[in-house]
Amino acid sequence: MPTTGLELCGRKVGVEKGAGTQNVVAALTEKCAAAGKQAVGEQVFTDLSSAALALQSKRLDAVAAPSASNTAARENSNGRFKTIEIKDMRSLPAATAVYGFESKKGSGLAAVLADALRKLHDDGTYQKLFDTWALSLSTVDKAQIAVNGSKQHQSK
Known part of the structure; x- marks a missing residue:
């Protein structure tokens, strides 16, 4: 389980099309490049349910979404998903959406x-x-x- 944003470099991360989390993943990819690491493998989905299905079927390593959305997915996953906060990502654009x-x-x-x-x-x-x-x-x-x-x- 990643504890820093850089641990997502080179991993497949799902995001919802048009959501602010696309900006979070783009900014994280820049941090990966600056650290000499592979880009985040962003995969865009039309909705978070599709991203959750991809995560469940192991086509993704993680889903970047607002905590409420990820918490709902976790609560409905029968224990298959975990929601984690990666504190160093909170300074990235759109990561602290209120x-x-x-x-x-x-x-x-x-x-x-x-x-x-x-x-x-x-x-x-x-x-x-x-x-x-x-x-x-x-x-x-x-x-x-x-x-x-x-x-x-x-x-x-």
Whole structure:
């Protein structure tokens, strides 16, 4: 099981077409080249279910996807898959994608949703929900809950 991004160099990694994880794998391939290693063997699939099937049939070594998606695949795999966090990949483009809500500008709903999430964070409900669904890798700190506060980037 890889513990660093460079351990994926030369391995076949599945990604969903058009997903931010394609940028993660491209950036990792650049790191592989800089380290004198083989590129990541990116294999693109139209959906994550197809990538999971390829992983199950041993046509892939790993699937790069948001932690929630990979956790769901693991939970439905009858023990065949594991979800791992490779910490040194979190600095790569799109690797730290934070998801949120979108609301109509000027409706006031964005501030209400952010406030509600902060309250759930404060009373422990937020963490309990993510723990219930085994999504601990998908949580954000309370300070990250902000209207128009995303600092994420999808590419260089």
